Amino acid sequence: MPAQTKESKQNKSKTPKSIFALVLIVFAGMLFARVILFNLLATSGQRLAAANQQIETLKEENQKIENAISNRTSMKKIEGFAKKRGFVKVDNIEVLTPSTPIASR
């Protein structure tokens, strides 16, 4: 019995120590992770700023391309292009209307 008591006492004194050690390790781990994460995030700022800048540049380029397309497909440009290529206006246009079917089921 006394030997058992001694063992259980030893066990009891071990438990808080191991818990304390575990908490300490977790805490240290979290602290370390936090430092790493914050460092990572802090340096990501530069990448984010660069990405934002790239988005803006792409948007700008997109706008320029859209404007260039609109410009080239404008009525004035098309008319000018047609004239240059020798297109002429015709008066004798025949509009065809779809004929009614002879038979249908």
Next chain:
Amino acid sequence: MKQPRFLILQALLLLFAAATVGRLFYWQVLQHEDFSVAAKDQTENTVYLSAKRGKILSSDGSTLVSNQNAYLIYAILPEIKKSKKPGQSLEEFAKEIAEKITPILTQAKVSFIENPKEKDREKIGNEIESYVSSQLEIENLIWVPLAKKVSEGTKNKLQSLNIQGIGFQEDTMRFYPEDSLAANLVGFVAKDEIGNDKGYFGLEGFYDDKLRGRSGQLIQEVDALGRPILISSPLGRSALDGATLLTTIDRTAQYIIENKLREGVKRYGAKSGAAILLDVKTSGVLATVSFPSFHPSYTAFFDADNFRNLGISEVYEPGSTFKSITMASALDAGSIDTTTKCPCKGPIRVSGYEIQTVDNKYHPNSSITQILQHSDNTGAAFAARKMGIDTFLSYIRNFGFGQDLGIDLQGEESGIVKERKDWGEVELVTGAFGQGISVTALQMVNAVAAIANDGVLMRPFLVKKITGLKSEVEFTSKKIRQVIKPETSSLMRELLLSAVEGGEAKKLIPHGYRIGGKTGTAQVPLAGHYSTKTVASFVGFGPTEAPKFAMIVVLFEPSASIYAAETSEPLFFEIVKDLYPYWGIKVSR
């Protein structure tokens, strides 16, 4: 007893502590606000986000108005003056710089004028040079603007001059791929009283709040190098770009009508002109042209009168085009029918006034068709008298005259229809042929569209969809009211077809287009009497068996001929000749 050295040390320490406390008090209490601001400046970065103005598209999705990069050109005076030669006066130096910059800025502005003359170029050049010189001669400023809303190409040319102290600040400006096409319809963007962009006239004016969007502001924590720190989320709100307007405008029809009207105004020596093309079923505006016009990129060149869309903001007496309204009303009210014959033996006298026909020729026992074909004033007066004032006035109002139609454009006028108490026999008789009533071209064409559309009056509209970042709103056509019965509409379509094919201009117009319509040559009222100037108009629809469109062409004060049958009616048919093949409408041979 303490040693004097110890006392001195104590006193010094006390003094140091007091100075420290004093300094801390100064920093933390007295200078608290300044330092808070300084600290914020170091740790926070405020980004102002400008919203892009929305686009305006034609019905097929083609761009009518978009945005492009622009630049504000400025000078930092202390910097620019460093290149001043020793002994050179400030005036001479400013002139030298202005002479370098002016040709580039002049070229950019002149490009907006159609066929610019040397005189225009010189005038603009002088204005720019004098402005730039005066800005550079200012002595007590550091920063002065030299030119606003300059295109990227112009900015690059200026940059290549390598003038020290000249800078470029990014901005945006409107881009018009179709040039000045539909300028009176879209309006323009200029500065308001506090220097912000604002839309004026047309769609830009009417939909300014939708197009401008909402600027934003983001406050973000930054590191010592100004890079954003991601631990905290940014505060503030992001910018919301302006909404895009999808209009009912048919780009090709707009282009055809714009070119034809411009030529027509020139050919017939008119002071101005307007044309509106409507979809008969919906009253969606397919084209609206007003001439003289302007270039929305550089409004400073043009008279403010050019900004008005005459089709919606110019009121005029419609003259004989109004006979279509009179006849439709009288037929619908049952006051006359197809068998009715007008005595029409000669001029009629009303309250001391004599009502004549335009050529003083009379056609006794005229049918309704003949009254319209001869554009007989006495015949129209006869029909109006059969109706009486109350019925006629009620139809006039039901057709939408004397009130806003509620089109989504800035500057719509309501026209003038007198109150009932001001109506007498003279008003009834003259109103029958469109005198004493003022209308807009839009009201006139919309009323005729109702005649062609089984008698249903629709609300004219221009924007069919507004697409924002967060929402999309679609607009459909709205019925205002049923004005005349479908049977009356059907009869009127035939009558107005006969009025065109057997009318005064039957030899001047091409046949086979099945257009129903009516000419109107109205004298311009001037200080209590009628002048010799006229407003010549033609309003019609086609093809009569299944109307697709209604259109009005108005020429204000034509000088080649004052008559609509010789001016606006042939012009109307010139337009129709181009529209039919474009729409694939068959022409009867």
